[in-house]
Amino acid sequence: xxxxxxxxxxxxxxxxxxxxxxxxxxxxxxxxxxxxxxxxxxxxxxxxxxxxxxxxxxxxxxxxxxxxxxxxxxxxxxxxxxxxxxxxxxxxxxxxxxxxxxxxxxxxxxxxxxxxxxxxxxxxxxxxxxxxxxxxxxxxxxxxxxxxxxxxxxxxxxxxxxxx
Amino acid sequence: xxxxxxxxxxxxxxxxxxxxxxxxxxxxxxxxxxxxxxxxxxxxxxxxxxxxxxxxxxxxxxxxxxxxxxxxxxxxxxxxxxxxxxxxxxxxxxxxxxxxxxxxxxxxxxxxxxxxxxxxxxxxxxxxxxxxxxxxxxxxxxxxxxxxxxxxxxxxxxxxxxxxxxxxxxxxxxxxxxxxxxxxxxxxxxxxxxxxxxxxxxxxxxxxxxxxxxxxxxxxxxxxxxxxxxxxxxxxxxxxxxxxxxxxxxxxxxxxxxxxxxxxxxxxxxxxxxxxxxxxxxxxxxxxxxxxxxxxxxxxxxxxxxxxxxxxxxxxxxxxxxxxxxxxxxxxxxxxxxxxxxxxxxxxxxxxxxxxxxxxxxxxxxxxxxxxxxxxxxxxxxxxxxxxxxxxxxxxxxxxxxxxxxxxxxxx
Numbered sequence: 001x002x003x004x005x006x007x008x009x010x011x012x013x014x015x016x017x018x019x020x021x022x023x024x025x026x027x028x029x030x031x032x033x034x035x036x037x038x039x040x041x042x043x044x045x046x047x048x049x050x051x052x053x054x055x056x057x058x059x060x061x062x063x064x065x066x067x068x069x070x071x072x073x074x075x076x077x078x079x080x081x082x083x084x085x086x087x088x089x090x091x092x093x094x095x096x097x098x099x100x101x102x103x104x105x106x107x108x109x110x111x112x113x114x115x116x117x118x119x120x121x122x123x124x125x126x127x128x129x130x131x132x133x134x135x136x137x138x139x140x141x142x143x144x145x146x147x148x149x150x151x152x153x154x155x156x157x158x159x160x161x162x163x164x
Numbered sequence: 165x166x167x168x169x170x171x172x173x174x175x176x177x178x179x180x181x182x183x184x185x186x187x188x189x190x191x192x193x194x195x196x197x198x199x200x201x202x203x204x205x206x207x208x209x210x211x212x213x214x215x216x217x218x219x220x221x222x223x224x225x226x227x228x229x230x231x232x233x234x235x236x237x238x239x240x241x242x243x244x245x246x247x248x249x250x251x252x253x254x255x256x257x258x259x260x261x262x263x264x265x266x267x268x269x270x271x272x273x274x275x276x277x278x279x280x281x282x283x284x285x286x287x288x289x290x291x292x293x294x295x296x297x298x299x300x301x302x303x304x305x306x307x308x309x310x311x312x313x314x315x316x317x318x319x320x321x322x323x324x325x326x327x328x329x330x331x332x333x334x335x336x337x338x339x340x341x342x343x344x345x346x347x348x349x350x351x352x353x354x355x356x357x358x359x360x361x362x363x364x365x366x367x368x369x370x371x372x373x374x375x376x377x378x379x380x381x382x383x384x385x386x387x388x389x390x391x392x393x394x395x396x397x398x399x400x401x402x403x404x405x406x407x408x409x410x411x412x413x414x415x416x417x418x419x420x421x422x423x424x425x426x427x428x429x430x431x432x433x434x435x436x437x438x439x440x441x442x443x444x445x446x447x448x449x450x451x452x453x454x455x456x457x458x459x460x461x462x463x464x465x466x467x468x469x470x471x472x473x474x475x476x477x478x479x480x481x482x483x484x485x486x487x488x489x490x491x492x493x494x495x496x497x498x499x500x501x502x503x504x505x506x507x508x509x510x511x512x513x514x515x516x517x518x519x520x521x522x523x524x525x526x527x528x529x530x531x532x533x534x535x536x537x538x539x540x541x542x543x544x545x546x547x548x549x550x551x552x553x554x555x556x557x558x559x560x561x562x563x564x565x566x567x568x569x570x571x572x573x574x575x576x
Contacts, residue, residue, distance in 0.1 A: 005188045012187055017178035033183065037191040038198065098173035099380065099388065101166075105173070120167055121174045152166055 004044050007053055008037060018058060021105075021117040022065035032068065036060040058122075059132045062114050066133075069110035097155060104154040111135075112147040119144055182516055185505040246276045247285030249323060252341035254281075255334045273322070280328035281338070285321060299339045313339050351461060352379045352391050353482045355439075359457025360389075361450040376400060377482060377491050387446045389454070393439045393482075395492070399430065403440055415455050429455055472501050472554075475572030478565055496541070496559040501575060507553035510534060513545050517555060520545075528570045535566075542566060548575040 012033070019036070020029035040057050047053055105113055111133065118129040119140075130140045184190060244251050244261060261276040266284045273286035297304050304315040312326045313335060323342065327335050350357040360381075376394035394400050409430070410422035420431045428442040429451050443451055467474045469488040481490035481497065488499040506516040510532045514520060520543055523536025533546035541557040544566055548554060552575050558566050 008183075008188045008191070012183035013181070016181050016183045020178050020181055021174055029181070030184070034187070034191055034194060037187070038195045041191055041195050042198075097169050098176055101170050101173040102177045105170070105177075116170065117174065120171050121178075148166060148170075151170065155166070 004041055011054055011057075015054075015057060015061060018117065018122065019061050019065060021121055022062050022110075022114050023069065028065075028068065032061055032064045036064055055132070062118065062132055063134075066110040066114055069113075100155055101151055104151050108147055108150060112143045112150075115140055115143040116147045116151075179519070182506065244276060246283060247274050247287065248321060249283075249285045249317065250343045251276070251283060251338070252343055253337050255331060255338075280331055282324075282326045283338070283342075284324040284326075285317075286324070287321065299336075299342075304339070311335065315339075317342075350381070351484070353377060353393055353484065354437075354461055355391075356459045356461045357391070357454060357457060358459055359453050361447055361454075377484075379484070387444050389441070389443045389447050389450075391439065391441050393437060395437050397436060399432070399438045403430065403438070416458075420455060426451070431455075469499070470501065471576045472499060473574040473576065474499065474569075475574065476568050477572075478561065478569075494560045496557070497561070497569065498557045499573065500555040500557070502553040502555060503551060505551075507547070507551055509550065510545065510547050510553070513547065513553040513555075517543060517545060526567075528567070533570070535563075544570055546570060 015036070016029060016033050019032045023029045023032055036057055039060050040053060044053075047056070105116065108116070114133060115129060118124045118132060119126070124132070126137055126140045126144070130137045133140070244254070246263065258278040258281060261278050264275055264277060266273045266275040266286065273284055275282055275284040297306060299313065299315050302315045302317065304313050306313055309329070310332055311329055312324070314322070314324045317323045325335060325339055327338075350360065376392045378390055378392040380388050380390040407423055412419050412421045414420070418431050418433045420429050422429055423442070426448045427445075428440055430438070430440050432438050441451055441455055465483060472488055474488060477490060477497065478495065481492045481495065483490050490497045502513060502516065505512065507513050514534055517538070519538040520536045521538065523534050526533040526535045526544070526546075528544070528546040531546050531548065533544060535542065535544045537543055541559050542561070544556040544558070546554055554570070554573060554575065556566065556570055556573070558569070
């Protein structure tokens with residue numbers, strides 16, 4: 001219990017962010033995180049003492065997020081988070097690009113979104129991404145390419161420049 | 165580079181997330197509940213047999229209308245209201261409702277409750293992505309057994325209706341005949357925007373203070389409306405560079421110039437204060453009506469925001485009106501009241517402050533405080549009392565002014 005509590009205390013914020021980005025909604029993310037941690041907690045005793053549990057928990061989170069997103073294809077409710085009132089120093093066009101990108105990322109198919117989050121948020125290699133998702137290297141490459149192409153298309157459609 | 169912007173977008177999207185302080189306890193309790201459930205296989209099977217397992221979403225409390233007797237389905241002439249929403253149709257025989265507060269995670273609201281019907285109105289934003297079903301043009305989410313509807317009624321109102329199975333046939337009519345009281349309008353500096361497109365009901369508000377002040381309302385499917393302003397003798401160069409304006413027209417005595425492809429409108433009112441109203445493709449047809457609905461605000465210098473009162477502000481700042489944020493000429497002030505476990509003490513308040521760097525201990529009115537900075541701002545944190553802390557973000561202000569603003573803040 002102490003080791004589990006220490007792990008959660010140290011890594012919960014990072015894991016919640018991963019859950020949020022792969023789910024696209026903070027309320028869902030909290031539940032996914034709890035479910036993933038609950039699974040990990042049940043099997044905690046089986047982990048090797050010297051093993052890092054984080055990759056294991058991350059794998060559960062990503063796969064839970066994907067399967068839930070698939071289940072709610074027909075009915076989806078994504079809470080919108082209040083954005084803190086803070087100024088930004090970057091040009092407005094850059095901010096607009098990121099707004100558009102965040103929204104477009106949430107609109108991608110679940111596995112495509114997960115691939116982009118693992119590749120560009122977690123900075124995992126294609127091989128590591130494939131291992132977490134349980135898919136082939138080729139699938140990761142094609143999903144990443146398709147996902148980026150869709151995001152690029154949305155950005156161009158909205159007339160904002162991504163190189164601002 | 166798109167990839168770099170995507171990284172930044174994800175960082176901004178996730179930066180304010182914090183797990184619950186009792187996450188470990190919640191996980192352990194959940195695990196124990198699961199274990200108990202597994203042991204009670206027979207009980208679970210019985211529960212499924214009587215059809216109690218199919219819960220909807222956004223369950224607000226344990227009172228389930230499904231468990232209660234049905235009502236007669238006759239039109240009632242007596243409208244009732246809750247949370248700014250008027251109920252225009254009710255099946256007869258429901259009796260008098262009771263009103264009770266409702267809460268779901270970050271959303272607060274109130275509910276009208278009958279034995280077989282519950283109408284809940286939350287203040288807040290939900291991005292409801294549903295199928296093709298709509299309620300008065302608003303996309304609606306519906307549960308599998310068609311006893312519950314949820315939708316974003318307008319920019320800050322979420323409506324949820326639950327009925328007993330016997331009232332299923334009435335659910336749609338109850339939803340269709342709800343109406344929203346006229347809103348005061350969205351506010352931006354000295355303007356009030358009284359008209360928004362009828363389907364512009366899911367808006368995330370974002371404020372930017374770069375060379376100019378901007379406010380965006382970002383909705384579903386990447387739709388957005390943005391209004392910007394700057395005070396200067398001439399229109400900003402980045403607004404006009406390469407822009408071919410269309411033929412000007414008059415709105416309420418002000419000359420308005422349309423930008424290219426009808427995506428934006430520009431005007432100056434009063435002299436030296438320039439505005440630009442822009443929209444993505446979906447809303448460009450609405451720009452004319454939005455600008456025609458713009459009115460001046462009555463209270464140009466509000467100082468009370470929920471539980472926060474602001475006693476002192478430097479001169480010549482422009483207010484964002486409904487949020488405790490002011491900016492002008494490279495200066496920026498934004499206040500944030502922090503409540504609950506993340507404000508149990510100064511250490512928790514600091515830990516919950518994203519990207520807080522450096523800093524040193526201070527006091528504000530004799531209370532413990534911390535002055536540091538993040539990527540863009542000076543950040544002054546202080547505890548008003550346990551459970552209530554304040555974050556003050558500033559830019560372009562001397563420290564004496566920051567301290568003076570903080571000393572003037574009252575938390576009620």
